Ligand SMILES: O=C(O)CCC(=O)C(=O)O
């Protein structure tokens with residue numbers, strides 16, 4: 001059973017998802033960045049989810065990556081299975097319809113035998129130096145004690161021309177945005193802006209393309225993705241134009257986070273929530289596509305270097321709020337979570 005601190009840190013205290021304007025994210029004026037950090041602190045402690053606008057990712061790029069996702073999922077099944085995630089010891093590749101199961105949340109796990117497979121298919125990739133402007137093309141991958149860097153199973157040029165180039169370009173832009181966001185989170189937490197900089201040299205990044213086929217409206221609903229929290233520090237989601245994402249609030253109602261033109265969705269994930277002793281919410285969410293249309297989304301999960309230690313910030317430990325968890329390695333946490341998420345696959 002979830003303890004109170006744990007449980008309320010996973011439920012949004014709201015009936016809608018707020019919008020944050022990021023136009024001052026790298027303002028030269030500290031006061032403007034501080035003002036933004038204050039708004040971010042408020043939404044992270046109240047809701048754990050927010051839309052971002054003026055985020056700097058060009059709309060053309062977003063359109064291109066969604067086109068790429070649609071092209072990928074339109075391939076015949078046997079072609080997609082060439083990139084089967086089960087071929088990769090690092091959880092990278094294609095997971096077919098129903099290949100993922102809901103594991104619940106840390107405080108409220110679902111036993112393996114009760115887990116229901118999700119009505120979605122996915123293609124997952126992880127950090128590689130080609131997507132990192134701070135690295136040159138030939139830089140080696142970092143030390144990898146958790147077996148999570150690289151090893152992406154890219155479709156070749158004949159199968160999907162331009163696919164890997166587009167996805168790497170998209171990830172490179174998202175990576176830049178996430179590193180800046182990490183600095184504003186630091187400011188929001190009363191830390192020096194560069195507090196996390198030394199922990200995001202080889203960030204623990206996963207991105208995935210998701211396809212949720214339509215499900216019957218009147219008959220029994222099968223979730224496209226079961227209720228869960230994300231594992232890393234935070235997620236930036238591009239969700240196209242078809243709604244489906246739902247966020248759980250204090251009244252145990254699922255509130256819709258519909259696509260809003262010109263925005264992306266950010267949600268806080270477990271590692272950043274633990275860092276803040278669960279002051280920042282890692283809010284429970286799920287996907288249910290009741291629209292009758294095909295839904296595509298592209299989450300970008302951003303975490304610190306897998307070798308970095310996540311340790312509750314001392315200024316968030318109080319007499320009546322002891323540290324929620326002992327320090328741990330980010331990679332250890334992510335690997336354990338991933339190893340429970342796929343049907344018939346133990347990494
Ligand atoms: O597809 C979405 O809207 C959300 C996906 C998601 O929550 C996830 O992949 O963790």
Ligand SMILES: [Fe+2]
Pocket residue numbers: 228229230285
């Ligand atoms: Fe998620």
